[in-house]
Amino acid sequence: MTIYGYARVSTDGQSVAAQMHYLTAAGATKIFSETASGTKTDRAQLAKLLRVAKPGDVLLVTRLDRLARSTRDLLNTLHTLGERGVGFRSLVDTWADTTTPHGRLMLTVLGGLAEFERELIKARTGEGRKRAMNRGVKFGRPSKLTPHQRAEALARLAAGEPQADIARSYAVDPTTIGRLRAA
Numbered sequence: 001m002t003i004y005g006y007a008r009v010s011t012d013g014q015s016v017a018a019q020m021h022y023l024t025a026a027g028a029t030k031i032f033s034e035t036a037s038g039t040k041t042d043r044a045q046l047a048k049l050l051r052v053a054k055p056g057d058v059l060l061v062t063r064l065d066r067l068a069r070s071t072r073d074l075l076n077t078l079h080t081l082g083e084r085g086v087g088f089r090s091l092v093d094t095w096a097d098t099t100t101p102h103g104r105l106m107l108t109v110l111g112g113l114a115e116f117e118r119e120l121i122k123a124r125t126g127e128g129r130k131r132a133m134n135r136g137v138k139f140g141r142p143s144k145l146t147p148h149q150r151a152e153a154l155a156r157l158a159a160g161e162p163q164a165d166i167a168r169s170y171a172v173d174p175t176t177i178g179r180l181r182a183a
Contacts, residue, residue, distance in 0.1 A: 002057045004049050005031035008066045019062045026091055028060050046077075055085030058099060063092045071114050078107060144172050145180075154180055 005028030007019035016033040023031050034045040046067075053059060059081060061067045067090075068074035078098065081088050087099040097103030129139070145153065149170060156166050157177065167174040 002030065002054075003028045003060050004053055004057060005060050006046060006049055006067060007031055007033040007062070008043070008046075009035050011035065019066065022062050022091055023060055026060060050080060050084075050086075053081070053084065053086045056087075058087040058089055060089050060091070062090070064090050064096055071110065072118075075107075075111050075114055144176055145170060150180055153177055157181065 003026075005020070005023030005026075007016040007023060009016050009019075012035055014035070016035075020031050020033060032045040032049040034043060036043045036045075049059065059067075064074060068077055078088055082098065088096065089099060089103075090096040095103060095106045098107060133139075143150075153166050153170065157163065157180070163177045164174045167177045170177075
């Protein structure tokens with residue numbers, strides 16, 4: 001079993017030295033560190049750590065916010081670790097420890113709350129879309145052609161004019177003209 005540490009700071013003016021000290025003192029034998037905003041999803045060192053960690057290994061951080069910026073991001077990362085059989089521990093947030101039954105329980109409850117929150121958001125969004133549709137709001141991309149241009153293009157297609165020529169005259173892609181037939 002290997003204990004991997006992960007240390008992250010957000011800006012170049014900050015240092016990972018304190019985090020590295022605490023991770024080493026807690027038993028981390030290999031530490032991956034980087035300077036990257038927590039909002040970024042392309043954290044190269046974290047991705048590298050996730051690639052090398054094997055079942056039975058443990059990912060150790062000093063605090064949860066060093067690993068994830070949001071609950072959703074944390075749960076996604078912990079899910080990825082769990083699928084690979086890799087444990088997780090936070091030094092400051094001692095309840096966040098998937099290597100113990102109590103820690104797994106706490107994270108399961110947290111996951112349930114996050115799932116409940118997603119369902120509420122989905123329901124509210126659906127209700128909002130329904131109200132907007134009832135008010136006549138149109139969803140999707142706006143049409144590239146006006147109703148008059150569409151009718152004119154269909155007439156030109158019916159007359160046998162090539163689709164590419166019609167598209168060029170309206171400065172649109174030929175597939176836009178081709179879709180008029182299907183509509």
